[in-house]
Amino acid sequence: MSTSTAMPRAGRLDCLCEPIEAADGTPDYGGTALLAIAFALSVLSQVLTLTILPLAGLSLAPNAIWATLPYAAFYAGAALASLPASLLLDAFGRRAAFSLGASLGVAGGLLTAWSLLQWQFTGLVLGAFWLGIASGFSLFYRHAAAPLGAKGAGAISLVFGAATIAGLLAPSVAAFAEGLAVPHALVGMAGAAALAHVGSLLATAALPYRRLRGARTGAAPLQGWQRILWPSLVGALGWFAMTALMGATPIAMVGCGLGEAVSGAIAWHVIAMYAPSLALAGLPKSIRPVWIALGGCVLITVAALVFLVSSTTAAFTLSAALLGIGWSLVTIGTTLWVHEDGELSRWLLGLHDGALLGSALLGALAAGVVH
Numbered sequence: 001m002s003t004s005t006a007m008p009r010a011g012r013l014d015c016l017c018e019p020i021e022a023a024d025g026t027p028d029y030g031g032t033a034l035l036a037i038a039f040a041l042s043v044l045s046q047v048l049t050l051t052i053l054p055l056a057g058l059s060l061a062p063n064a065i066w067a068t069l070p071y072a073a074f075y076a077g078a079a080l081a082s083l084p085a086s087l088l089l090d091a092f093g094r095r096a097a098f099s100l101g102a103s104l105g106v107a108g109g110l111l112t113a114w115s116l117l118q119w120q121f122t123g124l125v126l127g128a129f130w131l132g133i134a135s136g137f138s139l140f141y142r143h144a145a146a147p148l149g150a151k152g153a154g155a156i157s158l159v160f161g162a163a164t165i166a167g168l169l170a171p172s173v174a175a176f177a178e179g180l181a182v183p184h185a186l187v188g189m190a191g192a193a194a195l196a197h198v199g200s201l202l203a204t205a206a207l208p209y210r211r212l213r214g215a216r217t218g219a220a221p222l223q224g225w226q227r228i229l230w231p232s233l234v235g236a237l238g239w240f241a242m243t244a245l246m247g248a249t250p251i252a253m254v255g256c257g258l259g260e261a262v263s264g265a266i267a268w269h270v271i272a273m274y275a276p277s278l279a280l281a282g283l284p285k286s287i288r289p290v291w292i293a294l295g296g297c298v299l300i301t302v303a304a305l306v307f308l309v310s311s312t313t314a315a316f317t318l319s320a321a322l323l324g325i326g327w328s329l330v331t332i333g334t335t336l337w338v339h340e341d342g343e344l345s346r347w348l349l350g351l352h353d354g355a356l357l358g359s360a361l362l363g364a365l366a367a368g369v370v371h
Contacts, residue, residue, distance in 0.1 A: 030208055031207055031208055032158065032159065034203045034204070034206055034207050035141045035144060035159050035203075035207070036158060036159045036162035037162065037199075037200075037203045038098065038102070038138065038141065038199075038200040038203035038204045039138055039141045039142075039159055039160070039162055039163055039200075040162040040163045040164075040165045040166050041166070041196045041197070041199040041200040041203065042102070042105065042134065042135065042138035042141075042163075042196070042197065042200045043138075043163035043166040043167075043270065043274065044163075044165075044166035044169060044170060044173065044193075044196045045105060045109065045131070045134070045135075045192075045193040045194075045196035045197050045200070046131075046135050046166075046193075047166055047167065047170040047266060047267065047270045048170065048173070048174060048177075048189040048190070048192055048193040048196070049074065049109075049112070049128070049131050049189075049190075049193050050071070050074070050246065050266065051170075051174065051189060051250070051262060051263050051266050052112065052116075052186045052189050052190055052193075053070040053071040053074060053124075053128055054067070054068065054070075054071050054247055054250040054251050054367070055186065055250055055251075055254065055259075055262070056070060056112075056116060056124055056186055057069060057070040057071060057121075057124070058251060058254070060115075060116075060119055060120075060121040060124055061121055062121060066121075067251070068247055068364060068365065068367050069125055070121075070124050070125050070128040071128070071247050071364050071367060072361060072364040072365045072367075073125045073126075073128040073129040073132065074128040074129065074131055074132035074135070074364070075132055075243060075357060075360040075361040075363075075364045076129060076132060076361050077128070077129040077130060077131065077132025077133040077134075077135070077136060078132040078133065078135045078136035078139070078357045078360065078361075079132075079136065079354060079357035079358045079360065079361050080133065080136070081101065081132070081133040081134075081135075081136030081137055081357075082136050082139070082140070082350050082351075082353035082354040082356075082357050083347075083350035083351065083353075083354050084350075085097060085101060085136055085137040085139075085140045085350065085353075086140060086143075086346040086347070086349050086350030086353070087346055087347070087350060088100070089140070089144065089346060094144055094204075094207055095204060095205060095207045097137070098137060098138070098140075098141070098144075098204035098207070099201055099204045099205050100137070101133065101134045101136070101137025101138060101204075102134060102137070102138075102197050102198075102200040102201035102204055103197075103201060104130045104131075104133045104134045104137075105130070105131055105133075105134025105135070105138075105193075105194070105196075105197030105200065105201075106194050106197045106198055106201065107130055107194075108126075108127045108128070108129070108130025108131035108132075108133070108134060108193075108194075108197075109127070109131060109190055109191065109192075109193040109194025109195070109196075109197060110127075110190075110191075110194045111123055111126060111127035111130065112124060112127030112128065112131065112190040112193070112194075113127075113187050113190035113191045113194065114127075115127055116184065116185075116186050116187045116190055117184060117187055127190075131193065134197055134200075136353070136357060138200065139353060139357070140349075140350075140353060141159055142156050142159055142160050142335055143335070143339075143349050143353075156277075156332070156335055156336065156339075157277045157278065157280045157332060158277075158278070160274060160277040160328075160331075160332060160335075161274055161275065161276075161277035161278035161280075162274070163270070163273070163274035163277075164271055164274045164275045164277075164278065166270060166274070167267050167268070167269075167270035167271030167272075167273070167274065167275075168267075168271060170263070170266070170267045170270060171263055171264055171267045173192055174188075174189050174192070174263045175263075176188075176192075177189050177191060177192035221345045221346070221347035221348070222345070222347055222348065223345070224344065224345075224348065225348060225351075227338060227341060227344065227348070228338050228344070228348050228351065228352045228355075230290075230337075231289075231293070231334040231335075231337040231338045231352065232334070232351070232352050232355040232356070233355075234290075234293050234294070234297065234330065234333075234334055235293070235330055235331065235334035235352070235355065235356045235359075236355050236356055236358070236359035237297065237330075237359070238293075238296055238297060238300055238326065238327055238330030238331070238334075239327070239330075239331075239356045239357070239359045239360040239363065240359040240360065240362055240363040240366075241300045241303075241304060241323075241363065242300065242323055242326075242327040242360070242363065243359075243360040243361075243363030243364045243367065244363035244364070244366045244367050245303065245304060245307055245319070245320075245323055245363075245367075246266070246269065246320065246323065246367075247363070247364050247366075247367025248307075248367045249262075249265065249266075249269075249307070249316060249319070249320060250262045250266070251367075252307075252310070252316070253265065253313075253316055256311055256312075256316075258312075258313050258316065261313040261316075261317075264313075264317065265313065265316050265317045265320045266320065268317050268320055268321045268324070269320035269321060269323060269324040270324065271321075271324070272320070272321040272322070272323075272324025272325045272328065273324035273325075273327055273328050274324075274328060275328075276325055276328040276329060276332070277328060277332055280292070280329075280332055289332075289333045289334070289335075289336035289337040289340055290333065290337055291333075292329050292332060292333030292336070293329065293330050293333030293334050293337060294333075295329050295333075296325075296326040296327065296328065296329025296330035296331075296333060297326065297330060298326070299322055299323075299325050299326030299329065300322075300323060300326035300327065300330070301326075302322055302326075303319050303320075303322035303323035303326055304319075304323075306318055306319040306322060307319040307323075331356075334352075334356075338352055
């Protein structure tokens with residue numbers, strides 16, 4: 001059942017790949033809603049994971065120099081997943097590709113929980129890596145939402161903004177899960193991270209198939225690479241700063257005797273990361289995405305300055321919240337920027353996300369120096 005006139009080759013599902021409008025032009029509201037649910041659950045898992053990893057690394061690392069390795073492994077997995085996640089959408093369709101990513105998140109969460117129970121640092125790093133792969137797949141949901149319906153920009157913002165729920169629920173979920181796992185610290189949150197990906201898996205597995213609206217063009221996959229150059233550079237700077245500061249924040253808070261307040265600060269950070277997207281959904285089209293992204297860079301700079309002088313829960317929380325808002329503006333701004341002039345190839349979208357997540361990895365490695 002190919003939409004093109006060419007003979008379909010074995011294994012290719014041409015009519016099932018693309019999360020665009022239906023052939024009759026009706027918006028894919030069901031797909032948008034399921035992507036939003038899956039993304040919110042994936043981000044809930046990410047919040048719990050990023051709360052665990054710096055502290056678990058500090059406890060289990062054989063040497064203090066390796067303390068941030070699990071945190072870095074998470075972003076290494078995300079960076080390595082970005083291009084495969086993009087290309088698998090074309091090879092197998094969004095339902096299979098996104099479900100694969102969520103499945104790895106379930107496995108990573110369970111392995112992380114086991115490693116914490118057994119005090120296995122190597123297992124912790126591998127579990128973090130798998131959870132990172134799942135995060136890399138889920139980040140691509142925003143690109144999958146871009147062609148949906150008549151208002152692509154609104155769909156991107158709504159899918160991204162749905163993760164605000166994760167920030168609101170994260171402290172309660174973390175406290176409840178940890179209560180169930182007493183006396184094993186952090187194990188409950190790891191188990192909850194795995195369960196969140198189970199929910200994400202169920203949502204992605206329920207995504208409706210959509211027929212392509214038209215035949216796929218035969219343009220070279222890297223044609224138009226100039227369109228992603230500046231958005232990728234600006235986004236990379238924002239992601240580097242975000243992961244460097246958020247990797248250092250839990251460790252710095254523990255050093256100041258504020259360990260119990262870490263999950264609250266990270267929750268406010270997550271709310272700030274995604275809530276602005278809901279406001280941006282109704283932003284006038286006259287505001288260029290480049291200005292949104294640059295405004296985010298300014299806020300990230302302010303957040304870094306606040307972090308450097310922080311010694312109280314309120315100060316660390318303010319820094320984390322400003323950092324989240326800045327990151328949100330940078331990410332949404334650069335996403336709209338790359339989609340501003342029409343559809344891009346999966347290769348270019350994957351390379352754009354790879355640049356962001358690669359910079360996030362470098363920031364995670366730098367976190368040990370920052371704190």
